[in-house]
């Protein structure tokens with residue numbers, strides 16, 4: 001299905017770009033240009049017009065911070081998109097084109113940018129917080145990736161996972177049968193009741209494949225919390241996957257297909273709330289992007305499990321025992337800085353009465369763990385990812401806390417992998433699990 | 443005298459016309475593109491207030507970022523404030539603007555303006571040195587960056603020459619200074635100097651989008 005091309009970019013040693021589909025080089029360029037132009041609206045154009053080349057975005061990106069390599073400057077990652085915008089769509093495009101002030105996009109350039117748009121960007125949005133012009137660079141990165149996907153220029157390992165999610169409904173092969181078996185196993189082991197395929201429920205719960213495969217405890221934790229909250233709730237075998245690899249590869253069609261299953265399942269069981277588990281990108285995909293892809297507003301609200309727990313604490317439905325621990329919290333970029341749910345985990349931690357030691361840069365300005373945006377699944381990016389993670393390790397150490405919590409299983413998986421790589425003694429724990437283990441018995 | 447008349451006569455008129463037409467063209471060219479619709483359910487914040495908040499607050503750097511950004515911020519503020527103070531508060535400029543528009547306001551003494559011009563000059567040279575030496579800035583920079591820098595610094599230099607009566611005769615120097623402004627006006631709509639306008643729409647859009655999502659607009 002895929003092949004690789006080798007080329008020599010101007011500034012860097014040769015980089016082998018992965019290619020999908022059987023398009024010719026020219027067809028790839030055309031596909032990318034068509035998609036870039038499709039994504040060019042008033043907001044994108046305003047961003048494209050605004051950059052003053054001040055370079056400040058580089059200073060806050062973990063990939064530039066750790067490597068000092070200017071190619072990792074956030075706005076530079078958008079160069080092909082910018083080039084196409086200026087030449088084809090901007091107000092002075094006729095001048096740019098007539099005088100060839102912006103070159104035609106070449107297939108080599110496009111392929112070279114695969115490394116910049118995927119391997120070295122977690123779409124964490126930290127750069128969007130510093131830009132003096134207010135450009136939301138991370139949003140542009142996602143749009144540029146749309147073009148890369150259309151051109152069949154996605155890192156192969158990430159693409160394979162997304163393809164599997166598209167074909168089988170889960171990036172890790174969690175089929176409805178496997179889900180059923182997992183539920184039965186958890187019910188038996190923990191003596192819990194986990195409703196599946198109810199026709200009617202107030203809350204539709206979704207799960208992440210990463211949880212099911214890597215952190216199976218999460219299912220029992222979430223069931224305990226749901227049971228104490230007292231809502232009628234269900235999982236549905238026709239829509240359960242919260243992780244969205246369509247978003248990670250930035251294929252709009254695949255992203256929509258994944259979201260649509262959850263939307264249909266929620267409508268089928270007349271849910272008024274859909275709960276996303278500890279999955280940052282899954283939350284961002286469903287909370288903020290699903291309605292747009294669906295084409296109309298959704299008839300239910302969408303909450304991250306941390307938001308649901310915070311709400312339960314505020315309304316008194318969820319009661320927790322005090323926990324005597326010294327902890328720090330890693331904000332998953334996609335639910336916090338990009339998703340707006342930064343306060344919820346702190347509400348939960350306050351209710352637990354833990355001794356919270358924030359990292360030097362926490363909350364909306366936190367440092368990314370380096371594994372988001374699909375980077376964790378791109379093997380050739382491992383070294384870069386480990387470098388980025390060093391900042392996170394320092395931050396955790398500087399907090400002085402004994403234990404580390406987070407609320408994203410992608411982040412946890414990256415922490416686990418990096419901790420092993422660095423032989424680091426800190427383990428990322430689940431905030432959901434901490435709550436589940438400390439519920440006040442009814 | 444002929445050169446001076448040309449500079450403040452037809453040259454100024456044409457540059458002003460292109461300045462206004464070019465700015466309008468560029469702003470409208472962006473505004474006529476598709477305005478995306480947001481269908482997700484917003485949080486409680488008011489997006490309009492978020493837009494205004496971001497417009498104001500992005501000028502105030504996050505303290506977490508300052509160790510990395512202070513140099514650019516300080517130099518950026520210095521030359522922007524210096525440039526506008528000299529442009530708007532130098533008495534001969536006010537008289538010139540009054541002749542064009544009928545509007546007038548009090549100015550600063552020549553000594554203070556001279557001092558401000560020197561500081562602005564210093565800050566502009568400092569940002570150029572940084573642009574030429576910092577690997578990120580060197581990579582990002584294009585003709586527009588250097589030309590816009592030149593268009594910003596040259597009126598300050600020619601202005602200083604006029605007030606110091608150095609070199610050529612006063613009228614010739616004044617004519618060169620005004621021609622300099624004419625060029626700046628001509629260049630403005632096609633260049634990054636347009637950020638004077640885009641900064642507001644850009645911050646506003648992001649501020650509104652952030653507020654919908656519950657992300658602090660700052």
Ligand code: SF4
Nearest residue numbers: 061074122124125127
């Ligand atoms: S989104 Fe994050 S990783 Fe990507 S360029 Fe910006 S700061 Fe760097």
Ligand code: SF4
Nearest residue numbers: 051052054055057131
């Ligand atoms: S911080 Fe903003 S204005 Fe400055 S280079 Fe980056 S994108 Fe451009």
